[in-house]
Structure formats: structure tokens, C-alpha cells
Amino acid sequence: MKKFFAAVFAAVSLFSCFSCAENYEYEYLEKDSAVFSGAMTLYVKLLGRDASSAFEEMSLTLEKIGSEISLTDKNSALSYFNEKAEENEKVKVSKETYNLISLALGFEKETGGAFSIGAFNLSELWGLDVDGYSGYDPFEDIPVKGELPDYETQVLSAKAHCDTSRLILTQEAGECFIEKSDGELKIDLGGIAKGYCADLCVGIAKRHSLKSALINISGNIVLLGGYYDGRKFVDWEISVLQPRPKAALYREEVCAFGSGGDISIVTSGDYRRYYRHESDLQLCHIIDPISGLPTDISLGADGKSYVQKPEIVSSATVLCGSSAAADAYSTALCVMGLENAARFLQENNDVCAIIFTERGEAHGRMYASDGIEFIKEDTYGEFRKYEKYAPA
Amino acid sequence: MVNEKKIDAVKREISPLKLADIIVLTALIILSVVLLVTVYGKTGEKVIVTYYGVSEEYDLGQDREIAIEDKLTVCISGGAVYVKDAQCPDKICQNSGAVKKVNETIVCAPFGITVRITDGKGGGNKVVTG
Numbered sequence: 001m002k003k004f005f006a007a008v009f010a011a012v013s014l015f016s017c018f019s020c021a022e023n024y025e026y027e028y029l030e031k032d033s034a035v036f037s038g039a040m041t042l043y044v045k046l047l048g049r050d051a052s053s054a055f056e057e058m059s060l061t062l063e064k065i066g067s068e069i070s071l072t073d074k075n076s077a078l079s080y081f082n083e084k085a086e087e088n089e090k091v092k093v094s095k096e097t098y099n100l101i102s103l104a105l106g107f108e109k110e111t112g113g114a115f116s117i118g119a120f121n122l123s124e125l126w127g128l129d130v131d132g133y134s135g136y137d138p139f140e141d142i143p144v145k146g147e148l149p150d151y152e153t154q155v156l157s158a159k160a161h162c163d164t165s166r167l168i169l170t171q172e173a174g175e176c177f178i179e180k181s182d183g184e185l186k187i188d189l190g191g192i193a194k195g196y197c198a199d200l201c202v203g204i205a206k207r208h209s210l211k212s213a214l215i216n217i218s219g220n221i222v223l224l225g226g227y228y229d230g231r232k233f234v235d236w237e238i239s240v241l242q243p244r245p246k247a248a249l250y251r252e253e254v255c256a257f258g259s260g261g262d263i264s265i266v267t268s269g270d271y272r273r274y275y276r277h278e279s280d281l282q283l284c285h286i287i288d289p290i291s292g293l294p295t296d297i298s299l300g301a302d303g304k305s306y307v308q309k310p311e312i313v314s315s316a317t318v319l320c321g322s323s324a325a326a327d328a329y330s331t332a333l334c335v336m337g338l339e340n341a342a343r344f345l346q347e348n349n350d351v352c353a354i355i356f357t358e359r360g361e362a363h364g365r366m367y368a369s370d371g372i373e374f375i376k377e378d379t380y381g382e383f384r385k386y387e388k389y390a391p392a
Numbered sequence: 393m394v395n396e397k398k399i400d401a402v403k404r405e406i407s408p409l410k411l412a413d414i415i416v417l418t419a420l421i422i423l424s425v426v427l428l429v430t431v432y433g434k435t436g437e438k439v440i441v442t443y444y445g446v447s448e449e450y451d452l453g454q455d456r457e458i459a460i461e462d463k464l465t466v467c468i469s470g471g472a473v474y475v476k477d478a479q480c481p482d483k484i485c486q487n488s489g490a491v492k493k494v495n496e497t498i499v500c501a502p503f504g505i506t507v508r509i510t511d512g513k514g515g516g517n518k519v520v521t522g
Contacts, residue, residue, distance in 0.1 A: 028516065045516070214519060216519075219521065219522075221519055221521055223519070227516060227517035229516065229517065230511070234517055235517065236517045236518075236519055237517050237518050237519065238518075238519045238520075238521055239518065239519070239520045239521070240520075240521055240522050241520060241521070241522025242522075243522070253520070265519070265521050266521070267521045267522045269522065272522075315522060317521055317522070
């Protein structure tokens with residue numbers, strides 16, 4: 001009998017040692033790195049025994065995709081496709097890039113063309129590609145000089161070469177190729193690549209059986225599982241930046257909501273990448289592929305001049321299961337405008353969003369999907385200034 | 393009579409502690425003490441000083457003095473925190489000595505000031521999007 005109890009005692013002490021070891025394992029690995037010469041940043045918080053090898057694998061995956069689709073690197077496969085490839089010339093791409101492009105074409109259909117990877121000609125025309133807006137410093141606020149593109153001769157003709165149905169995807173003997181039947185077509189995967197990479201990182205985290213993870217790729221956020229506070233799993237607390245004035249600089253929060261995890265969160269807005277033109281028009285980096293204009297301006301009554309829209313979507317935060325989808329939808333919602341965006345959200349129940357609009361520098365309206373649980377709404381003074389929009 | 397006999401029998405079954413029971417009990421007590429010490433006995437990393445609902449966080453590793461108006465002075469020294477000069481009549485906070493373990497607090501009720509030690513990991517669940 002004594003032996004039996006001694007064994008129990010031994011087992012209990014052993015168990016206590018194990019529980020200490022478990023506790024030690026429950027510490028987040030926090031890492032960040034600039035991938036592909038700073039074009040993408042990866043910030044992670046990973047919880048699990050394999051956290052550091054998972055991080056290594058994530059960095060490598062991002063580096064690989066980044067080097068293929070970067071448009072700032074003139075030697076990337078996509079730069080070659082845009083600048084040098086001729087009509088019907090097959091350009092070899094990796095399986096990942098191939099999947100990314102076919103995914104993007106699917107989202108273009110779903111959003112009725114509000115999201116498109118084919119609008120790069122227009123971005124370049126408006127000076128809203130990376131090279132364009134990065135020359136403008138919101139702190140200095142020196143307006144960009146120069147003629148805006150003429151609608152009939154320039155915008156319409158650039159728009160004619162933005163048709164993604166001229167993009168052809170083929171697979172031969174396990175290898176993937178893209179080609180274009182319009183030699184002028186240029187594609188830009190910037191609106192979806194970060195989300196797609198985040199989805200790949202989620203796959204890596206799951207393969208390494210991580211218990212909880214926060215993956216942030218240049219603002220594309222994925223939360224895997226709840227947050228472990230050292231004793232138990234709790235909800236994450238996600239704050240949305242106040243879009244005006246100049247959110248990217250002041251980083252004030254407009255509202256916060258809770259989430260138990262297993263969700264992707266992506267915000268698109270007009271306030272981070274934009275420039276002000278000497279005509280006093282503000283031009284943001286999001287191009288409406290349907291009108292051919294940046295989303296914050298429209299064509300004047302004379303059919304030639306441009307005017308600032310009276311109300312624009314300044315920030316759209318999308319929550320959904322896939323990060324690539326969240327990335328594409330958040331851009332699409334900005335393009336659609338508040339009413340159409342709300343309608344789109346009601347038709348797609350698996351997508352949730354918080355949308356803010358601005359009227360000039362004044363607060364506009366706010367729409368939030370039913371599923372979103374706001375935290376401490378009363379502590380955010382700015383939040384209450386937005387008029388709540390309820391679609392009829 | 394019959395009932396009392398039954399109760400006696402039951403008592404005899406239960407009450408005498410065997411040596412083995414004592415071993416198990418001791419094991420459980422040791423275990424719970426060990427757990428309590430590991431969970432609650434961690435030395436803190438940060439100290440949060442709250443005054444009128446406004447909180448400031450300080451590093452425990454860096455020795456310094458924090459004067460809160462002319463009401464009291466909080467002293468960080470050698471990884472521990474204590475209240476040096478309290479201008480209140482009771483001086484309870486001043487006499488409560490130094491704190492350095494996670495969740496230990498010093499409260500100055502007359503001025504509404506609290507000093508709390510944390511592991512510096514709070515707010516890890518906060519994420520910003522935009």
C-alpha cells in the first residue's frame with residue numbers, strides 16, 4: 001500500500017513539473033522583419049513549440065512571392081510581364097502567383113469589377129503607383145504640380161487596356177504561365193498579394209500546430225485562435241484608426257471591437273497613400289476601375305474637368321475568413337461607395353465590415369455589419385460624430 | 393442503540409488517518425504552495441501609477457523618483473517600488489513598505505493614487521488596423 005501511495009506522490013510531482021513546462025511554452029514569440037527590401041513588412045506574434053521555425057518559413061514564403069510579383073523590382077516576373085512581354089508571350093510564374101492571379105480574377109467577378117488587378121495603366125497615368133504618391137509628404141503638404149490626365153484622350157484610352165479578360169492563364173506539364181492578348185495590359189497584384197501571403201502564413205502556422213498567432217503583413221492582419229494572456233485565452237481587441245485628419249500620422253483610434261480569433265482583418269482607405277494636386281483636388285491611390293478615376297474624384301458636368309466627390313468612403317475595414325478576400329473586398333468597398341457597399345455586405349453574409357465616410361474634412365456616415373461587437377463605444381468621442389447609416 | 397452502533401462503525405471507517413493519506417495530503421499541500429509561488433510570486437517588470445484615472449507606466453529596472461504633484465513621491469529602486477514622502481495624515485502607503493511582485497499594490501486612499509506592479513505584458517491582445 002505504501003508503495004502505491006509513493007507512486008501516486010511521484011506521479012503528482014512529475015505532473016507538476018510538466019505543468020511548469022507547459023507554462024513556459026505559453027509565451028509568444030514576437031518577431032518582425034522587412035521582406036523584400038522593405039516592400040512588405042511581416043510582424044508576428046506566435047505561440048507554440050515550433051514558433052521560430054514557423055516564422056522562418058513565413059519569411060521565406062513572402063520573400064519568394066514578393067520577388068516574383070514586385071513592381072518596384074524591374075527584374076521580377078510581373079515587371080517583365082507588364083513592361084516587356086509581347087502579345088501572347090507566355091511568362092512562367094510560380095504555382096503560388098498563378099493561384100493568386102486566378103483568385104484575384106474571381107474577386108473581380110464577385111465585386112462586379114470594383115476590384116480589379118488590371119488597372120495598373122490607370123494608376124500610372126494618375127501618378128498613383130508607388131513611385132507616384134511616395135513623392136508626396138503629408139507633413140510638408142506641398143501640392144503636386146502638373147497637368148491632370150485628359151479624360152477623353154488619356155483616361156479612356158488607358159482604360160481600354162485594363163480589361164482582365166485579355167489575361168490568359170495556362171498550365172502545361174505542371175508549369176504555370178500567364179500571357180496577354182492585349183500587349184498593353186499591365187497587372188498589379190498589390191491589392192490582394194498581402195492578403196494572399198497572409199493566408200499562406202496561416203497555413204504555415206497551422207502546419208506547425210501553433211496555438212495562437214497574430215500575423216500582420218503590411219497591415220493585413222490575421223488572428224489565429226484567441227490571445228493567451230498567460231493564464232487563459234481571451235479575446236483580441238482590434239482598434240480602427242481614425243481616418244481624418246491624417247490617420248496615418250496621428251494614429252488616433254476611432255473605435256475598437258473584440259474578436260475570438262480565426263479571422264482576417266484588412267482596412268483600406270484613402271488617407272494613407274494619396275497626394276494633393278495643385279488644383280486642390282485630393283487624389284487617393286485607389287482607382288475605380290469602372291470610371292477610370294481615383295475614387296475620391298468624379299467627372300464634372302462638362303465631361304472634361306474633375307471634381308472632388310462630396311462624400312467618399314475614407315476607411316473600410318473588412319473582417320472575413322480569408323485574408324485575400326478581406327484584402328480585395330476592402331478595396332472594392334471603397335470603390336463602391338457607402339450605399340452599394342452596404343448592399344454588397346447584406347448579400348454576402350460571410351463578410352463583415354465597418355465603413356466610414358467623410359464629407360470633405362467633416363465626419364460623414366458610418367456603417368457596421370451586425371456581427372461586429374464594439375468595445376467601450378462611449379470612450380471614442382470621434383466615433384459618435386459619424387451619422388449611423390441604416391440601409392432601407 | 394442500534395443507530396449509535398452504526399454511527400460508531402461509520403466513524404471507525406472514516407476517521408483514522410493512515411500514513412499513506414498523510415503522504416498524499418502533504419504532497420497536495422506542497423504542490424499547491426509550489427503552484428501559488430510560481431503563479432503569483434513572479435517579480436514584476438513594470439509599475440503602473442494611477443492618479444485620477446490617468447495611468448503612467450514605468451520600467452522597474454530603471455531607478456527613479458516620480459513626484460505626483462506635491463502629494464507624494466514614488467520611488468523605484470533596485471527593482472522594487474515604495475512611497476517616500478506622503479503628505480497625508482495617515483501615511484499608510486508610506487508605511488506599507490516596498491513592493492516588487494506582480495499584482496502587488498500600494499494604495500493611497502486620501503489622494504486616490506494607486507501603484508501596481510505588472511509583468512509588463514498587459515495589452516498584448518491589442519491590435520491596430522488602418
